[in-house]
Amino acid sequence: MAAAQPSGKQILGAAEIQRSLVRIAHEILERNRGSSDLMILGIPTGGVPLAQRLAAALEMAAKGEEGAGAPPVGTLDITMYRDDLGRHPIRVPRPTRIPGETLEGRTVILVDDVLFSGRTIRAALDALGAIGRADAVQLAVLVDRGHRQLPIRADYVGKNLPTSRSEKVVVALTELGADADAVTIVDAQTQEATR
Amino acid sequence: MKHLLSAKDLSHDEAVMVLDTAEAMAATQRHAVKKLPTLRGKTVVNLFFEDSTRTRLSFEAAAKRLSADVINFSAKGSSVSKGETLKDTAQTIMAMGADAVVVRHSACGAAHLLAHAGWIDVPVLNAGDGTHQHPTQALLDAMTLRRWYAPGGPASGSARAADGAPAPQGRDLEGARVIIVGDVLHSRVARSNVDLLTTLGARVTLVAPPTLLPVGMDDWPCEVSYDFDAAIAAVEPDAVMMLRVQRERMSAAGGGFFPSPEEYSRGYGLGAVRRTAMPEHAIVMHPGPMNRGLEITADAADDPRSRVVEQVGNGVSVRMAALYLLLADEGNQL
Numbered sequence: 001m002a003a004a005q006p007s008g009k010q011i012l013g014a015a016e017i018q019r020s021l022v023r024i025a026h027e028i029l030e031r032n033r034g035s036s037d038l039m040i041l042g043i044p045t046g047g048v049p050l051a052q053r054l055a056a057a058l059e060m061a062a063k064g065e066e067g068a069g070a071p072p073v074g075t076l077d078i079t080m081y082r083d084d085l086g087r088h089p090i091r092v093p094r095p096t097r098i099p100g101e102t103l104e105g106r107t108v109i110l111v112d113d114v115l116f117s118g119r120t121i122r123a124a125l126d127a128l129g130a131i132g133r134a135d136a137v138q139l140a141v142l143v144d145r146g147h148r149q150l151p152i153r154a155d156y157v158g159k160n161l162p163t164s165r166s167e168k169v170v171v172a173l174t175e176l177g178a179d180a181d182a183v184t185i186v187d188a189q190t191q192e193a194t195r
Numbered sequence: 196m197k198h199l200l201s202a203k204d205l206s207h208d209e210a211v212m213v214l215d216t217a218e219a220m221a222a223t224q225r226h227a228v229k230k231l232p233t234l235r236g237k238t239v240v241n242l243f244f245e246d247s248t249r250t251r252l253s254f255e256a257a258a259k260r261l262s263a264d265v266i267n268f269s270a271k272g273s274s275v276s277k278g279e280t281l282k283d284t285a286q287t288i289m290a291m292g293a294d295a296v297v298v299r300h301s302a303c304g305a306a307h308l309l310a311h312a313g314w315i316d317v318p319v320l321n322a323g324d325g326t327h328q329h330p331t332q333a334l335l336d337a338m339t340l341r342r343w344y345a346p347g348g349p350a351s352g353s354a355r356a357a358d359g360a361p362a363p364q365g366r367d368l369e370g371a372r373v374i375i376v377g378d379v380l381h382s383r384v385a386r387s388n389v390d391l392l393t394t395l396g397a398r399v400t401l402v403a404p405p406t407l408l409p410v411g412m413d414d415w416p417c418e419v420s421y422d423f424d425a426a427i428a429a430v431e432p433d434a435v436m437m438l439r440v441q442r443e444r445m446s447a448a449g450g451g452f453f454p455s456p457e458e459y460s461r462g463y464g465l466g467a468v469r470r471t472a473m474p475e476h477a478i479v480m481h482p483g484p485m486n487r488g489l490e491i492t493a494d495a496a497d498d499p500r501s502r503v504v505e506q507v508g509n510g511v512s513v514r515m516a517a518l519y520l521l522l523a524d525e526g527n528q529l
Contacts, residue, residue: 080223080231080261085523092212093219093519095364130228 008170008186011161017142017181020158021050024140025057027156032107035062037135038071039106043124044094046113048075049175050142054111072099076110081123081130096127103132109156113171115141118152143183145169159183198310198319199517202330202391207367210337210394215364216516217338217509222361224260224512234263237294237522242284243322244270244300249483249507250322250332254297257514263522266291281305285314293317295522303327318521320514326381331517332482333387335510336436337368337395339502343478344371344433357476359505369396372430376402376423376463377438377490380409380452384482385438389417402426404463406452423463427472435473436480437465440490456489466492470500478502 012020029035035058042051051073059070079093110124121139128137140156145163161183163169168186172178196209205213223231239258241251251267258265268288275284281300288296296315298306299322306321306328323329345357346369373392379385379401389399399417401408408419420426427435443449445456453459460466465479479491479501487493496503 077219079219080233080519082233085233090520090523092216095219095222095361126232130223130231131226 008184010182010184011143011169012159012181012183014181017158017183018053020142021053021057022061024156024158025054025061028058028109028138028140029061029065031138031155034065035059035069035071037105037107038109039099039103039134040071040073040109040111041076041098041128042073043076043078043110043112043120045176046142046171046173047111049173050113051075051111052175054109054140071109074099076124076127078120078123078127081126083119083123096131098131103128103134106134107136107138108134110137110139111141112139113142113173114169115139115144115152115154115157116147116169118148118150121152122150142171143169161185196520198306198321199330199521200306200310200319200321201328202333202387202394203328205330205391205394207394207396210334210391211365211367213334213513213516213520214338214341214362216520217334217512218361218364220260220515220519221509221512230260230262232262233519234258234261234294234522237263238292239263239265239295239297239518239522240288240291240293241265241267241322242288242296242298243268244275244281244298244305245323246271247299247323250299250510253507253510254320254322254514256511257518260511261515261518263294263518266293281309282312282314285309289315289317295320295518297322299323301325320517320521323383325383327383327386329383329387330391331510331513332384333391334517335506335513336384336388336480336482337391338362338509338513339480339506340368340371340373340392340397340434340478341366343476343502344368346370359502367395368392371395371397371433372400373397373434373436374400374402374423374426374430374432375436375438376465378407378440378444378452379403379438380407381441381444382438388436389415393417398430400426400430400432402463404453404459423469424472427469431474432477433474434478434480435465436482437485437491439482439484439486442486442489460489464490464492465495467494470495470498476500480506483507 040051040055042048055070055073074097077094077096079091138155141154142158143161144157145161168188170184172182255265295318297320303325305324310319341362342359343357375385392399393416402420402423444452481503
């Protein structure tokens, strides 16, 4: 997402983003009965820092429980698995890093910033399938903005955000060069006009 | 990037981007499933007017790993030997629904002609045109060097030696010193490497007997030496790249560029003594196929610092990157 602070309506601030991640961490622990078999994989770009933060939140939340500790964190690049090649400007693939090199026996939590059409997640499932066979795959997103084009839904959602198609959801994170964490809705048409 | 015709056309940032993409491609080749769905439904035509098994296989492997269909065309035994022109061949290929053309031709500029004559309007990848250019070879050499050269490496005593692990994204070859030895006159590999390595910040020294250097190379961005040993001592190279010398060039009929294989070997071959004179961390490269005993001894070819086999593997990754970048961006300029 864009590094500069966009002008638009701010939906989530830094504190709310952190709170969402902590809540998601608790939901993950509850559903998976602990964190021992988990692996967190962030989808570049926005999902990578969120995956790191979620792992930290999971470590905090699991304190005192059996098998506590930060789950391994990696990144999953989906560029080569996209089905919309040629519709967007070229993307340079980023490295995929799978901690421990195997998905066997793991429950993979995919992390992305915004869930929109669902096509990114479809590509991520293909990419994951090429690497190996995970026991289960779950999806955590910071923002679900609707407009799905595929039968895909998230298991954990930071905030459901009904939007119109002409709007754009921008997730700014300090790790990606933003001044402060924020989720903003920008009207794509006015953004074009002011450019 | 519409075509990949010459290493000279690549800007610094474009070259780094291709290398970064190639590293990402190499990483996918360690997965359980090596095949990527990226170019599914696309057709790549390998148009080879000149024999080249390894380059064709490399391009074919790259296209297939990206799920593209591959049509191989070789001029031998085709209508070209019956007098069909490049234009007719190109248009025939287009009619078959090609999405990209990989072309190898013995004439300099054939790839450029194919790309710009208006006969076809798909990306053209130059897989070697005469003595002119061979950009993917230069890119794979740069990828190999980028893995084994650490900026401020052991020569300066500050950092550890590069261990051949995938290079970090965005790295160039600033400060690397490379010696390219052999038949520069007939070598598209040398030309492409001088262009690309210089763009990436490396310092290139060409070493060859005077008869095997082209005229009018004053504006080439490199240094030239006739003395291999003096060059090793003066440059302290991070890599030495040996070029293939064709035996037929020795006879008077082939041009008589040098008197005898023995004499060439003594002056410009890489053997144990010169290998020892090179810095310990320096790698040995060769575009293949090697003439063992002529430009490189078996010892030097099988030296632990020899990266010849690795270059072949990197070739597939680089060609995957090139095909991806050319076919994926349909109309979107870089």
